[in-house]
Amino acid sequence: MAPSPVPPAPATPEKIAVLCHTGAGGSGVVATELGLLVAQAGREVHFVGSAVPFRLSGQRGLQGPYFHQVGGFAYALFDQPYPELAAANTLSEAILEHGVQLTHAHYAIPHATAAIHARAITGRSRVVTTLHGTDVTLVGAEPAFRHTTRHAIERSDHVTAVSHFLAEQTREVFGTAREIEVIHNFVDAGRFVRVTDPAVRARFAHPDEALIVHVSNFRPVKRVEDVVQTFARVASEIPARLLMVGDGPERPRAFELAGQLGTLGRTHFLGSFPDVQTVLGISDLFLLPSSNESFGLAALEAMSCEVPVVAARAGGVPEVVEDGVTGFLVPVGDVDAMADAALRVLRDRALYLGMGAAGRQAALTRFHPDLIVPRYLEAYARTVQG
Numbered sequence: 049m050a051p052s053p054v055p056p057a058p059a060t061p062e063k064i065a066v067l068c069h070t071g072a073g074g075s076g077v078v079a080t081e082l083g084l085l086v087a088q089a090g091r092e093v094h095f096v097g098s099a100v101p102f103r104l105s106g107q108r109g110l111q112g113p114y115f116h117q118v119g120g121f122a123y124a125l126f127d128q129p130y131p132e133l134a135a136a137n138t139l140s141e142a143i144l145e146h147g148v149q150l151t152h153a154h155y156a157i158p159h160a161t162a163a164i165h166a167r168a169i170t171g172r173s174r175v176v177t178t179l180h181g182t183d184v185t186l187v188g189a190e191p192a193f194r195h196t197t198r199h200a201i202e203r204s205d206h207v208t209a210v211s212h213f214l215a216e217q218t219r220e221v222f223g224t225a226r227e228i229e230v231i232h233n234f235v236d237a238g239r240f241v242r243v244t245d246p247a248v249r250a251r252f253a254h255p256d257e258a259l260i261v262h263v264s265n266f267r268p269v270k271r272v273e274d275v276v277q278t279f280a281r282v283a284s285e286i287p288a289r290l291l292m293v294g295d296g297p298e299r300p301r302a303f304e305l306a307g308q309l310g311t312l313g314r315t316h317f318l319g320s321f322p323d324v325q326t327v328l329g330i331s332d333l334f335l336l337p338s339s340n341e342s343f344g345l346a347a348l349e350a351m352s353c354e355v356p357v358v359a360a361r362a363g364g365v366p367e368v369v370e371d372g373v374t375g376f377l378v379p380v381g382d383v384d385a386m387a388d389a390a391l392r393v394l395r396d397r398a399l400y401l402g403m404g405a406a407g408r409q410a411a412l413t414r415f416h417p418d419l420i421v422p423r424y425l426e427a428y429a430r431t432v433q434g
Contacts, residue, residue: 060429061149063092065142065173067135067159070097074345075180078210078233079154080104085421087113094142096135116142132158136165143173150428152176153204156183157193160200174431177204179228181342181363184218186269198222206431208424211364214342229427232367233343234420237411240352242404243329252316252330258288258394261331261355263324263346264338266296271360274337274383276302278358280309281387286394290315293327328353332400333390336360336369339380344368348415351375351407356400358389368415374407 064086068079080101087093093113095101100115118131118138135158142148143166151166151173153159160177167173177200184197201207201224208229209215215228246255253259260279264270272292279290292302292315299317306312321327328334334350336359341347344365347357351368357375359365360382371377376389393400413419 060089060091060425061432063094063146063148063150064428065094065096065139065148065151065163066154067096067139067151067163068101068154069159070099070101074233074343075154075178075183076101078180078345079152079178081234081236081417082421082424083113083152085417086425089421089425092146094146094148096139096142098131114146132162132165135159135162136169139163139166140169143170148173150174150176150432152178152424152428154178155180156197156200160204161196164200164203174205174434175203176206176208176427176431177201178231179207179209179214179218179342181210181214181340182269184214184221185340185342185363194222198224202226205434206427208427210343211367213364213367217342217363231420231423231427232415233345233348234415234417235345235348235352235411237352237408237416240325240349240411241329242354242408243326248326249330252291253289254287256287258282258286258333259291259331260288260333260335260390261291261293261327261350262335263293263328263349264296264336266294266298266302268298269339270296270298271337271339271381272298272302273305274381274386275335276305276309276311276315277383278335278337278386278390279315280306280311281383282390282394283311283314285391288314288394291327291331292317293319293321293324295320324349325353328355331355333358333393334375335386335390336365337380337383337386338362338365341365347375348411352411352415354404354408356393356403356407358386358393360386370406370410374403374410 066083069076083093096116098118118134151163153163163175208231262275306315334355334357336347341363357369360380361377369375378385
């Protein structure tokens with residue numbers, strides 16, 4: 049008996065909208081870079097947001113990707129702005145005018161809720177929602193948004209999460225049994241590479257100094273004071289400098305602590321430095337002491353640059369950083385353990401080089417866009433076939 053013919057794979061939709069945060073945070077970075085790669089794969093991509101996404105600037109041409117700005121509206125009876133309604137309206141216009149077939153919403157509130165609203169308004173465009181972390185663990189767990197977030201997850205046509213940890217956390221927090229596909233984040237291994245030019249490194253450190261780096265949005269969950277305390281212990285043992293990249297509410301406290309510990313002269317607060325890949329590329333060690341990370345994109349970017357990572361064992365970080373192979377994982381808040389691990393890496397040249405090489409290999413073989421982007425395209429295709 050002849051075998052049954054294999055049915056053809058469903059076609060990926062040609063026109064896709066992307067709703068995402070537009071700043072330098074991890075979810076916005078992933079959403080923007082994914083959208084750019086989907087556009088490079090020949091799809092028409094429409095970004096919808098309050099501003100041009102951080103990593104979209106300078107990336108558009110006559111063939112797109114396209115950007116639709118969400119407008120604001122001041123009205124005396126509105127005590128606060130309504131970003132979901134404004135985004136739903138702008139997205140509805142894009143769906144109706146351009147024939148958008150699928151909306152990829154990054155973050156449950158307000159993006160998935162806006163996409164679901166636009167789907168109801170237009171009767172078109174299915175919704176894929178990607179959960180990135182704090183939309184579940186912080187915003188979603190807040191009683192004021194709990195039911196709204198659960199509704200966004202339940203009513204999306206397809207849901208993905210960036211780690212197994214986050215998928216399980218979502219099921220626990222909201223008591224949902226719906227399918228959540230895990231698709232890890234990716235890193236552009238062609239851009240995040242080791243920088244070997246000593247003149248670039250000399251801008252921040254002397255040749256005999258270890259260069260330690262931390263990149264985040266300086267929110268309380270990032271525990272940036274732990275970074276400063278860890279560095280103080282390391283710098284008391286070996287020549288070293290610290291680069292603090294990013295900005296946020298905890299930055300003043302970290303700056304003050306560096307002054308109190310006497311390390312301010314060897315600590316550089318670079319703010320929202322746009323050329324993150326170069327800073328990572330010249331660094332020797334990445335510190336990530338966060339109390340919760342759904343994935344740890346900055347750690348992956350460091351690994352791609354052959355930089356070992358010392359991180360707190362929290363959330364989805366163990367899915368990215370392999371303890372003893374690409375770095376070390378320590379208990380949350382254990383500054384002494386983090387400093388000991390950092391010194392172990394920086395004092396052992398063979399260990400340092402081995403971990404750096406292993407991190408680069410992981411970026412190429414587990415988290416490369418060529419592996420991750422096709423999974424999203426397949427998810428899009430399955431979703432529109434419904």
